[in-house]
Structures are given as C-alpha cells and as structure tokens.
Amino acid sequence: KKVLYSGMQATGKLTIGNYIGALKNWVNLHEDYDCFFGVMDLHSLTVRQNPTEFRQNARRIYTQYVAAGLDPQKNCIYFQSHVPAHAQLGWILDCYTYMGELNRMTQFKDKSAKHADNINAGLFTYPALMAADILLYQADLVPIGADQKQHLEICRDVAERFNNIYGDVFTIPEGYFPKAGARIMSLAEPTKKMSKSDENVNATIYLIDDKDTIIRKFKKAVTDSDAEVRYDVDNKPGVSNLMEIYGVVTGKSMDEVAKEFEGKGYGDFKLAVGEAVADMLEPFHVRCAELEKDKAYIDGCIKENAEKASYFANKTLRKVHKKLGLTEMI
Numbered sequence: 368k369k370v371l372y373s374g375m376q377a378t379g380k381l382t383i384g385n386y387i388g389a390l391k392n393w394v395n396l397h398e399d400y401d402c403f404f405g406v407m408d409l410h411s412l413t414v415r416q417n418p419t420e421f422r423q424n425a426r427r428i429y430t431q432y433v434a435a436g437l438d439p440q441k442n443c444i445y446f447q448s449h450v451p452a453h454a455q456l457g458w459i460l461d462c463y464t465y466m467g468e469l470n471r472m473t474q475f476k477d478k479s480a481k482h483a484d485n486i487n488a489g490l491f492t493y494p495a496l497m498a499a500d501i502l503l504y505q506a507d508l509v510p511i512g513a514d515q516k517q518h519l520e521i522c523r524d525v526a527e528r529f530n531n532i533y534g535d536v537f538t539i540p541e542g543y544f545p546k547a548g549a550r551i552m553s554l555a556e557p558t559k560k561m562s563k564s565d566e567n568v569n570a571t572i573y574l575i576d577d578k579d580t581i582i583r584k585f586k587k588a589v590t591d592s593d594a595e596v597r598y599d600v601d602n603k604p605g606v607s608n609l610m611e612i613y614g615v616v617t618g619k620s621m622d623e624v625a626k627e628f629e630g631k632g633y634g635d636f637k638l639a640v641g642e643a644v645a646d647m648l649e650p651f652h653v654r655c656a657e658l659e660k661d662k663a664y665i666d667g668c669i670k671e672n673a674e675k676a677s678y679f680a681n682k683t684l685r686k687v688h689k690k691l692g693l694t695e696m697i
C-alpha cells in the first residue's frame with residue numbers, strides 16, 4: 368500500500384474549512400493507504416499558546432479525527448511532539464532549505480503581518496518542519512487544502528535537492544486537493560480564507576458549533592444585493608462560497624445547486640445551507656461526545672500510535688544520519 372500523510376495545527380477549534388478541505392478527504396481516502404495523521408502541536412508553538420487551552424484543544428482535535436471516521440487502530444493518529452524525529456529531521460532540513468524559498472511563503476507574510484510583535488524563527492522555518500513531517504514517513508500522497516500548496520512544493524523541492532546529493536532517500540510526495548472546497552472562504556469577508564484564528568466568530572463555522580449557532584451564522588453570511596443563486600466567484604464571492612459548501616455537503620454540482628434555488632431568495636438558500644451543514648455534523652457531535660467519555664481508550668490510542676509513528680520515523684531518520692555522515696553510536 369502507498370503511504371498517506373497529513374495533519375492539522377493543534378491550535379484553536381477546527382472549522383468546516385478544515386473539514387471540507389482536508390479531514391473529509393482523509394476519511395474518503397484512508398482505506399486505500401497506510402495513513403499517518405498528525406496533530407501538529409510543535410507547529411502551533413510559532414504562536415504563543417495558553418498551556419491549559421492548548422492541551423485541551425490538541426486533545427479535542429485528536430478526538431475529532433477519530434469522530435470523523437478515522438479508526439486509530441487502523442490509522443496512525445498521533446501527536447507530533449511525541450515523535451522527536453520530527454524536530455530532529457526538521458533541523459536537518461532547515462540546513463537544506465534556502466532563506467529565499469522561505470521568504471516567498473505567503474503564510475509567513477500573512478502571519479508576520481498579523482503577529483508583528485512575534486515574528487520568530489520558527490514561523491519562518493515552519494515549512495522545513497512540515498517537510499520533515501511528510502518525508503519521515505516516505506509519504507506518497509498528502510491531502511490538504513489549497514493554502515498548503517506552497518508548503519508542499521517546498522517539501523518536494525527540498526526532498527529532490529536532498530536526493531540529488533545523497534541518492535534516493537525520500538519519496539517525493541504528491542498533493543491531493545479536493546475538486547470542490549479546497550478553499551472555503553470566511554462568511555463575513557468572502558474574499559478571505561475561513562480561518563480558525565479569525566477574531567470575528569461569525570466568519571467561521573466551527574465543527575463544535577450547535578445547530579442554532581450554525582444556522583444563525585449562515586443567516587448572517589455576507590452575500591450581495593442581486594438575489595440570484597449563481598456560481599460566480601469573482602462577482603459573487605459570498606454566494607459562490609455558500610454554494611460550494613452546500614455542494615460539497617450534499618454532493619450536488621454548482622448547476623444543480625443553482626437550479627434548486629432558482630427564483631428563491633437568499634433567506635431560503637442560507638437556511639438550506641445551514642441545515643445541511645448542521646445535519647452533516649450531528650452524527651459527528653454524537654461520536655465526539657461518546658469518545659470524550661472514553662478517556663482510557665483515547666489515551667491508549669495516543670500512546671500506541673506514538674510508538675508506531677516513532678518506529679517508521681526513526682527508520683528514515685537513521686537512514687538520513689547515515690547518508691549525511693553523522694557518527695554512529697556503537
């Protein structure tokens with residue numbers, strides 16, 4: 368079987384952007400691959416975290432992977448910080464990644480504009496650690512949203528650079544981007560990506576939102592003044608975003624969605640989108656609640672999978688050390 372690798376930052380609460388852009392596709396693909404899914408807690412340290420909240424959020428994200436349909440007995444679901452090889456290979460890859468490459472990253476530019484008081488070195492070298500995540504497991508496929516494309520490209524470039532010097536060390540991974548929903552937009556500013564760190568809570572649907580909250584947020588979603596449900600990203604970004612969300616959730620094409628709401632107002636349309644999303648999340652909420660009660664089960668999975676991930680990651684790390692000429696311990 369081929370290897371699939373992906374993960375999410377362990378910060379904050381997952382959004383329907385994270386779900387539609389990534390998690391949903393992990394669930395769809397997982398049976399055909401040997402899968403590794405990380406809760407990327409080291410990456411989260413690029414922004415200051417409140418330790419108590421951070422621990423809770425990271426644990427919730429782990430549980431949400433499982434609640435979404437990834438069986439932790441078949442998939443290796445683990446915390447990045449439990450596998451030291453990530454940081455170890457991350458350092459090595461820092462030395463094979465150029466400042467010029469990192470300087471071009473739009474996420475670095477956005478985040479350093481947002482956190483001007485804390486533009487730390489980790490924020491800058493973030494893509495090298497992400498490359499380490501993927502390359503440690505010799506991943507073939509990396510299902511991610513459109514915003515991570517640049518990072519995956521750096522990963523491929525660094526892997527090729529390394530292989531060119533030392534022979535075939537790393538598998539070169541391919542990205543997997545969903546046909547619809549690779550970039551879910553903010554409900555409040557539909558030309559901006561929906562983000563878990565948005566300060567405006569109405570901009571984002573969190574996976575833990577209840578039905579009333581979801582419907583209320585969709586009701587408030589920014590649209591336009593021409594009252595026509597038509598897919599046109601440039602001129603109707605708000606409506607197009609809602610159509611895309613509705614299409615992914617119901618499995619309908621943009622034409623079918625347009626037809627369904629022909630002659631109907633935005634009120635009906637927004638309510639239908641809200642209901643569809645809430646219905647989709649209902650079984651997920653039930654499963655999350657069940658899992659949260661079963662602490663021992665999740666604890667066991669966390670430990671076992673950290674060991675399993677370490678086994679694979681260390682194999683690659685040893686190979687890298689050897690190729691580099693680092694001295695072996697006898």
Ligand code: TYM
Binds near residue numbers: 388407562
């Ligand atoms: P993160 O935590 O920002 O997002 C997790 C996943 O969700 C996708 N995503 C979206 N997709 C569609 N629309 C949106 N509005 C939206 N917002 C987020 C992201 O593209 C991503 O797939 N650097 C990564 C985490 C990471 C990683 C990795 C991913 C670290 N190491 C190795 C894959 C492989 C990140 O910050 O994702």
